[in-house]
Every structure is written in structure tokens, then in C-alpha cells.
Amino acid sequence: MNSQAIVFDIQKFSLHDGPGIRTTVFLKGCPLRCLWCHNPESWTARPELLYSPGKCTRCGKCAAVCPNRAHSFEAGRHVFARNLCLACGKCADVCPTGALELCGQYRTIEDVLAAVLADRPFYQNSGGGMTLSGGEPMAQFAFTEALLRAASANGIHTALETCGVAPWQEFQNILPFTDLFLFDIKSLDAEKHLQFTGVPLAPVRRTLDSLAAAGVKIILRCPLIPGMNDSQPELAGIGELAENLPAVSEVQVEPYHPLGQSKALRLGLSDYYAAPFATQEFTLACIAAIQRHTGKSVRKS
Ligand code: SF4
Ligand code: SF4
Structure with a gap:
């Protein structure tokens, strides 16, 4: 068991990363390079x-x-x-x-678990728990598996936010300890997905379909980036995807905000894409466009 991982934040009282009040553990390392990434400091798996x-x-x-x-x-x-x-x-x-x-510190399983368990009363009263996010938590798989296993053994509700890019065997290994998957869909246009994230869409879809077939609970998480993934066919595709996968309970959209830009500058990254600000009007129009194609809940995360 790898008992250490590089963690760049542990956010307490999170209300946006799954049900109830949660502790969200952000792990460094990600196989994607989304042009608009909100957390570019999460890309490399090192401080x-x-x-x-x-x-x-x-x-x-x-x-x-x-x-x-x-x-x-x-x-x-x-x-x-x-x-x-x-x-x-x-x-x-x-x-x-x-x-x-x-940015980024080596933390042990025991250390992170203690931080999570400290807020157990809040989880019990709100239906909350622990969420692993990043970056891509599966990029530090041994730690992710061990932490999910330990939290689950302590009766904590567990959620994993993932882009789906990891070996299916690893996802299979964590199924018994993961109550909810927050599954990121950046674009359903294969060409754009490769262009915007640096990774093909096919492995993402394979993981999503396999998780859905395994009967786990899934919430789709979709960034809304003005001018990039907001075409009517793409938004319709998100709605249809949610509608056609029984395991998906909800779609949550995440409007683009420019915070990632200042972090990219502080990291010395020169090719960060600064999208136009996602206004409330834009966000509501996108939600409506998705909602026209599914009876499931579509809302801002
Ligand atoms: S720049 Fe700062 S963090 Fe980097 S090696 Fe020097 S003292 Fe250490
Ligand atoms: S020179 Fe600038 S960066 Fe270095 S310690 Fe002083 S204020 Fe901080």
C-alpha cells in the first residue's frame, strides 16, 4: 500500500462536491491538460x-x-x-x-483520514462525507484506493471526482468503497475533446459506460466554457447521455471562472486559455439546452 500522496488542499465544509457537508481532498496529478483548467496547480504529481x-x-x-x-x-x-x-x-x-x-505536500493516509474523521458529526447530520478530487485522484491510485477503503470502513460516505482516464481494473478495485462517482464530461465532440484536453474521448466514454453497467451511482459534471463546448449539439448530447444511462441521477454544470488564469501565471504557464466569463444568463441558457433532452435534474454544482 502506498501510504503517502501529494495533496494540495483539504477543503472542509464543502457543499459542492456531492451530497451534504463534505471534506474534499484534492490530489495532485492529472492525465488531462484542459485549456481552461480551474486548477492548473493540480496537473503535475509533485510539489x-x-x-x-x-x-x-x-x-x-x-x-x-x-x-x-x-x-x-x-x-x-x-x-x-x-x-x-x-x-x-x-x-x-x-x-x-x-x-x-x-503547492502540494506529502500526506499520509492516517493524517488525511484523521482530518476527514474529525468532521464526522457534520456528515451524519447532513448526509455528507468525503470526496476525493484533484487533479485526477486515480493518478495516485494506491493512495486513493487505500483512503476510500479506510473511510468506507469507518462508515463515511465516499465520492470520487474523476475524468475517467485510468485502467478499468483500477476502477473495479475501488467500486466496493465508492458510494458516488462525480464523472467529468468536458465535451462529447471527439475532435474537440482531444484538442481541448489532450486526451481522446473514447477511453473516457468506455469508463463511463463500464461504471454505468456496474450499477454505481453517477453524477455527470460538465464544465461550461463559452465558445468551446457550448454548442447546441454538445449540450443536447449531454442531456441525452444522462437520459440514456440509468446510473446517472443528475447533471451538474460548472461555469467557467477565470481563477485558473492567475494560478497558471504564478506557475509560469504561458499557454493557458482565458475564456470569456460564463455569465449567469449564459449558464441558465446552457442548463435549459441540456434539460430539454433529459427528465433528470440539471443544475449548477
Ligand atoms: S526556489 Fe524555493 S522552493 Fe525552489 S529550491 Fe529554492 S528555496 Fe526551494
Ligand atoms: S525577494 Fe520577493 S519573493 Fe523573494 S522573499 Fe522577498 S518578497 Fe518574497
Whole structure:
């Protein structure tokens, strides 16, 4: 059993990642590279340094502690050489302005489980539990399986948010410990799916169909990205997909928000796609377009 994983957040009192009040554990590592990703800091399965140049006062404390000379100053300008960074976190510890932040920590099963169990009374009163998200939790499969197993053994309702890209055998292994799958569908257009996420649609659909055939509970989660996956045929396809899979109880849409853009800049990612803001009017129109093709609930997550 792999008893450690790289976790980048544990969010308490979450109301948007499954039923009731939940603790959501965010794991780093993802096989997809969605152009609009809300959490680009989740992509790599290793700790990373986020740097906000606008907060830097050029005090030089980071350069003084860095063991690999990743920080330097040229003509009064702070230069951060990301390729030299070992993600040790020493500079973030001494930075007085919060310009540096280490994202991702190795956490043990026992440590994460204790954080989850601490809120058991809230789950019992609200029908909540634990949700694993990311990134893609299946990218750190051994930890994900062990944590789901341990939470389930403690009587905690478990949910897994997934993009579906992992070996089917691994999904089979977690079925006994996973009460709900929050299954991400980015686009039902095969060409767009590959173009926008870097991964073909076919394996995603295979996993979804296999989970549905296994009789598990599924909620479809669909990002709404203006100009990218909001065509009428795609929205109709989401509604039809939900309608045709008995295991799917609901469709939840997630309108694009630009938070990922600032995180991408802090990670030094230059090719992040900044979509137009998803207005309430846009979101309601998309929900209506999906709802026309299914009798199941369609709502904002
Ligand atoms: S995280 Fe460590 S290696 Fe990276 S820049 Fe900071 S001090 Fe240097
Ligand atoms: S410690 Fe923080 S504020 Fe000081 S130079 Fe480094 S990044 Fe800038």
C-alpha cells in the first residue's frame, strides 16, 4: 500500500462536491491538460512553487535561503529560474509578502483520514462525507484506493471526482468503497475533446459506460466554457447521455471562472486559455439546452 500522496488542499465544509457537508481532498496529478483548467496547480504529481511577481518587494530573503540558486536579481529585477527549483519550500517559508507559495505536500493516509474523521458529526447530520478530487485522484491510485477503503470502513460516505482516464481494473478495485462517482464530461465532440484536453474521448466514454453497467451511482459534471463546448449539439448530447444511462441521477454544470488564469501565471504557464466569463444568463441558457433532452435534474454544482 502506498501510504503517502501529494495533496494540495483539504477543503472542509464543502457543499459542492456531492451530497451534504463534505471534506474534499484534492490530489495532485492529472492525465488531462484542459485549456481552461480551474486548477492548473493540480496537473503535475509533485510539489510546485507558485510565484506572484506583483507581491515581490525584492527583499532578497528567498535568494539567501535557496539551496539551488533559483532566485537571483538582475538590475533590480527578481528572476526566478523555475528549472532550478527543487520545491523544498524554504523560500516560501521566509518570504514576508506571500509572493511565494508551495503547492502540494506529502500526506499520509492516517493524517488525511484523521482530518476527514474529525468532521464526522457534520456528515451524519447532513448526509455528507468525503470526496476525493484533484487533479485526477486515480493518478495516485494506491493512495486513493487505500483512503476510500479506510473511510468506507469507518462508515463515511465516499465520492470520487474523476475524468475517467485510468485502467478499468483500477476502477473495479475501488467500486466496493465508492458510494458516488462525480464523472467529468468536458465535451462529447471527439475532435474537440482531444484538442481541448489532450486526451481522446473514447477511453473516457468506455469508463463511463463500464461504471454505468456496474450499477454505481453517477453524477455527470460538465464544465461550461463559452465558445468551446457550448454548442447546441454538445449540450443536447449531454442531456441525452444522462437520459440514456440509468446510473446517472443528475447533471451538474460548472461555469467557467477565470481563477485558473492567475494560478497558471504564478506557475509560469504561458499557454493557458482565458475564456470569456460564463455569465449567469449564459449558464441558465446552457442548463435549459441540456434539460430539454433529459427528465433528470440539471443544475449548477
Ligand atoms: S522552493 Fe526551494 S529550491 Fe525552489 S526556489 Fe524555493 S528555496 Fe529554492
Ligand atoms: S522573499 Fe518574497 S518578497 Fe522577498 S525577494 Fe523573494 S519573493 Fe520577493
